[in-house]
Amino acid sequence: MDVKIKKSDHVRTVIAHVVLVILSFLCLFFFYILVVNATRSHSDLQKGFSALPGGYLIKNFLSVANDGTFPMFKGILNSLIVSGCSAAICTYFSSLTAYGLYAYDFKLKKIAFTFIMAILVMPTQVTAMGFLRLITGMGMYDSLLPLIIPSIASPSVFYFMYSYLQSSLPLSLVEASRIDGCGEFKTFNRIVLPIMKPAIAVQAIFSFVGSWNNYFVPALVIQSKDKMTVPILIATLRGADYMSFDMGKIYMMIMVAIVPIIIVYLLLSKYIIAGVTLGGVKE
Numbered sequence: 001m002d003v004k005i006k007k008s009d010h011v012r013t014v015i016a017h018v019v020l021v022i023l024s025f026l027c028l029f030f031f032y033i034l035v036v037n038a039t040r041s042h043s044d045l046q047k048g049f050s051a052l053p054g055g056y057l058i059k060n061f062l063s064v065a066n067d068g069t070f071p072m073f074k075g076i077l078n079s080l081i082v083s084g085c086s087a088a089i090c091t092y093f094s095s096l097t098a099y100g101l102y103a104y105d106f107k108l109k110k111i112a113f114t115f116i117m118a119i120l121v122m123p124t125q126v127t128a129m130g131f132l133r134l135i136t137g138m139g140m141y142d143s144l145l146p147l148i149i150p151s152i153a154s155p156s157v158f159y160f161m162y163s164y165l166q167s168s169l170p171l172s173l174v175e176a177s178r179i180d181g182c183g184e185f186k187t188f189n190r191i192v193l194p195i196m197k198p199a200i201a202v203q204a205i206f207s208f209v210g211s212w213n214n215y216f217v218p219a220l221v222i223q224s225k226d227k228m229t230v231p232i233l234i235a236t237l238r239g240a241d242y243m244s245f246d247m248g249k250i251y252m253m254i255m256v257a258i259v260p261i262i263i264v265y266l267l268l269s270k271y272i273i274a275g276v277t278l279g280g281v282k283e
Helices: 002-038 042-047 057-065 072-103 109-120 124-137 145-152 155-168 171-179 184-195 197-212 216-221 230-239 247-277
Strands: none
Touching: 002 247, 042 247, 057 072, 057 247, 072 109, 072 145, 072 155, 072 184, 072 197, 072 230, 072 247, 109 155, 124 145, 124 216, 145 197, 145 216, 155 197, 171 184, 184 197, 197 247, 216 230, 230 247
């Protein structure tokens, strides 16, 4: 009986490893093809698929960097500013909101929670025109502020933080800090935030990537080329002149655009497991 159980566990382990290898290959294969295509010329790309890299890596990079009509580095800087600020204020204020609803009891607590969850199911496209009229009336059209400020209210991040607090933050710890005379914001910044560090790191990655890849809202509010983010610049590079566009430059720009995302992920990836397992202080 024990032999059969061991064989069954061994078969499950083998199957699990095979599935993981296949999934890893499927994920990494497209990144490899992206890098390969960034090293090929437009004429080579038109010939079809190739698993071997070409010799146009530096040429494609210089073509993108030196294109006077295509501010690559300015676009990357704009995306870094928008994504970095959005991730910072999104995680902080969502954590603060989650802490307020978790640590305080008041009459409208359930109504506030339900209202925030109701906003979660509302797509961005539904409120796009009203949002556009609002920022135009406030004089923020064609600026980076409309891409950053709305990140303060993120229902999905709030819900994740609220769930994390439920499993990681004992209210006795908050009460003890109050007894010691610690202010509410000081309690949150000095005690609660360090406990929420894994969750904040995970949501910072997701918020950064989501803001970096956002195309709809920037395309709606940005008109000046020097204020465009990376997704808009890639779209303009593809649609500038359909008959003369260079596919090698497009692949190069996409490859350059994913480098900051990889760097952010490598810096914060060690917190992902801790954030998913919701580890922390227990009662």
